[in-house]
Amino acid sequence: MTDLRDFGKPYHGIHPAAPQAGYERLTWQEPDPRNDRFRVRDHTCECQRIVYELCQAGGLHFIRRLYRSDGVTEHESDRMRAPQAARLWLRILLGQAR
Numbered sequence: 412m413t414d415l416r417d418f419g420k421p422y423h424g425i426h427p428a429a430p431q432a433g434y435e436r437l438t439w440q441e442p443d444p445r446n447d448r449f450r451v452r453d454h455t456c457e458c459q460r461i462v463y464e465l466c467q468a469g470g471l472h473f474i475r476r477l478y479r480s481d482g483v484t485e486h487e488s489d490r491m492r493a494p495q496a497a498r499l500w501l502r503i504l505l506g507q508a509r
């Protein structure tokens with residue numbers, strides 16, 4: 412059992428699986444500056460260097476990728492409808508898409 416105090420957080424969120432053989436390489440874009448209002452519906456664990464967020468803006472969904480090194484580099488997926496975004500989210504968590 413890992414001592415969670417080592418992480419400075421009371422618990423962990425989802426840790427995505429490592430990329431699987433033949434995983435789909437997604438096209439990650441610069442954040443849309445019009446995108447000032449969105450809700451984060453789900454996210455992966457903040458202890459990871461790369462955090463993924465399932466986001467909703469109006470009726471459309473997208474996935475954000477936050478890469479932390481010195482600062483935070485943000486990228487995001489295409490906009491898509493909820494069922495398509497849910498499938499993509501699952502594929503990212505399973506290591507089938509990145």
Ligand SMILES: [Zn+2]
Nearest residue numbers: 423424456458
């Ligand atoms: Zn974690």
